[in-house]
Amino acid sequence: MTLPRPPLKVALAESVNTLPRGAGLAYEPKFDGHRMVIFHIGGEVLLQARSGRIVTAAFPDLAAAARELPGDTVLDGEVVVWRNGRTDFAAVQKRAAATPGRAPALARALPASYAAFDLLAEGGVDLRPLAYEKRRARLVAVAGPLGPPLQPVPMTRDRAEAEGWYESLPGIGVEGLVIKRLDQSYRGGARLWRKLRHTRTHDAAVVGFTGGAERPAALVVVLPDDDTPVVSGPLTPALRTQAAALLAGRAGGGSGTAVATGIGEVTYRAVEPGVTVEVELGTTRHAVTTVVRLRSPEELD
Known part of the structure; x- marks a missing residue:
C-alpha cells in the first residue's frame, strides 16, 4: 500500500447537538x-x-x-x-x-x-x-x-x-x-467523526470583501479548520457601515475569487489579515455564512 501524499483529503466531522454516549x-x-x-x-x-x-x-x-x-x-x-x-x-x-x-x-x-x-x-x-x-x-x-x-x-x-x-x-x-x-479507520473526505460545539456561531478571519470599499456588500472569510475563502450572505446596512470603517486602509490591492451560495464564483477585493468576525453557519444543503458581529482587529504586529 502506498503512503498518503499531498493533496490528501482529510477525515471530517458532522456537527451534533448533544454529547454522544456509549461504549x-x-x-x-x-x-x-x-x-x-x-x-x-x-x-x-x-x-x-x-x-x-x-x-x-x-x-x-x-x-x-x-x-x-x-x-x-x-x-x-x-x-x-x-x-x-x-x-x-x-x-x-x-x-x-x-x-x-x-x-x-x-x-x-x-x-x-x-x-x-x-x-x-x-x-x-x-x-x-x-x-x-x-x-x-x-x-x-x-x-x-x-x-x-x-x-x-x-x-x-x-x-x-x-x-x-x-x-x-x-x-x-x-x-x-x-x-x-x-x-x-481513517477515511478521508468522509464525515464519520462527530463534533459538539458550544455555539452555532464561530470566529472567522476576513480575507476580503465584495462591493465598494465605502459600503461592502459581503465579506469573504476563512473559517476554522479550512483555508478556502467563503463569501458571506449580504451584510445588513449597519454591518456595511461598520465593515467599511473596520477595513479602511486594510485593502491590500490584490483580488481573488470565491464561491457565493446561490450565485457562483465571484471576484473579491483582498484585505490584509488580522480582522475577525463572528459568523453563523446555515445547516441547509445550500448553507449561507451569515456575519453576526464584527470584532475589533487585534494589533498583531
Missing part, C-alpha cells in the same frame, strides 16, 4: 485553528492545508519541528497560535497568509503550535486502515516525546471527563469536542 468512544478537545497535515517523507517535509494547498513556507517553525519526526511519517492535526493564554484565530490566519519573506519574522512574533490528533503513516506503513485506538497509541509513542510545538491532543474515553473539558476549556479558546469511535 467505544473517544473524546478530544476541538481547537480553534487551521487544519494541517504534516508529511515527513523521503527526507522532505511538506505542510498541507485542508484544501490541499502546500503551506510549508508560511510555517518555518512547524516545518523545523516536523523534521524531528521519524522518516515516512504523516500526521493530521490543527495549527493554533496562543496569545494571552488562549488561542487566537486571527493570528493563525495571519501566519497562514504570510509570504515566504515575512514568514520567519511572524514565526518569531506569533509562534505556532501543532495539536496532532491522528497518525496516518509511520515508518513507511499506511496506518489509515487501522482502528483509531491503535493509531492513537502509536501517535502518542511517536509525537509524545517531542514536546512543543508539536504534541498529541489530549484524549479521554471517560464521558464525565469529556463533559468537564466541554464546560471548562472555552476560556482558552477550545470551541468544543470531537468524538471518534475507537474501532474506526
Whole structure:
C-alpha cells in the first residue's frame, strides 16, 4: 500500500447537538485553528492545508519541528497560535497568509503550535486502515516525546471527563469536542467523526470583501479548520457601515475569487489579515455564512 501524499483529503466531522454516549468512544478537545497535515517523507517535509494547498513556507517553525519526526511519517492535526493564554484565530490566519519573506519574522512574533490528533503513516506503513485506538497509541509513542510545538491532543474515553473539558476549556479558546469511535479507520473526505460545539456561531478571519470599499456588500472569510475563502450572505446596512470603517486602509490591492451560495464564483477585493468576525453557519444543503458581529482587529504586529 502506498503512503498518503499531498493533496490528501482529510477525515471530517458532522456537527451534533448533544454529547454522544456509549461504549467505544473517544473524546478530544476541538481547537480553534487551521487544519494541517504534516508529511515527513523521503527526507522532505511538506505542510498541507485542508484544501490541499502546500503551506510549508508560511510555517518555518512547524516545518523545523516536523523534521524531528521519524522518516515516512504523516500526521493530521490543527495549527493554533496562543496569545494571552488562549488561542487566537486571527493570528493563525495571519501566519497562514504570510509570504515566504515575512514568514520567519511572524514565526518569531506569533509562534505556532501543532495539536496532532491522528497518525496516518509511520515508518513507511499506511496506518489509515487501522482502528483509531491503535493509531492513537502509536501517535502518542511517536509525537509524545517531542514536546512543543508539536504534541498529541489530549484524549479521554471517560464521558464525565469529556463533559468537564466541554464546560471548562472555552476560556482558552477550545470551541468544543470531537468524538471518534475507537474501532474506526481513517477515511478521508468522509464525515464519520462527530463534533459538539458550544455555539452555532464561530470566529472567522476576513480575507476580503465584495462591493465598494465605502459600503461592502459581503465579506469573504476563512473559517476554522479550512483555508478556502467563503463569501458571506449580504451584510445588513449597519454591518456595511461598520465593515467599511473596520477595513479602511486594510485593502491590500490584490483580488481573488470565491464561491457565493446561490450565485457562483465571484471576484473579491483582498484585505490584509488580522480582522475577525463572528459568523453563523446555515445547516441547509445550500448553507449561507451569515456575519453576526464584527470584532475589533487585534494589533498583531
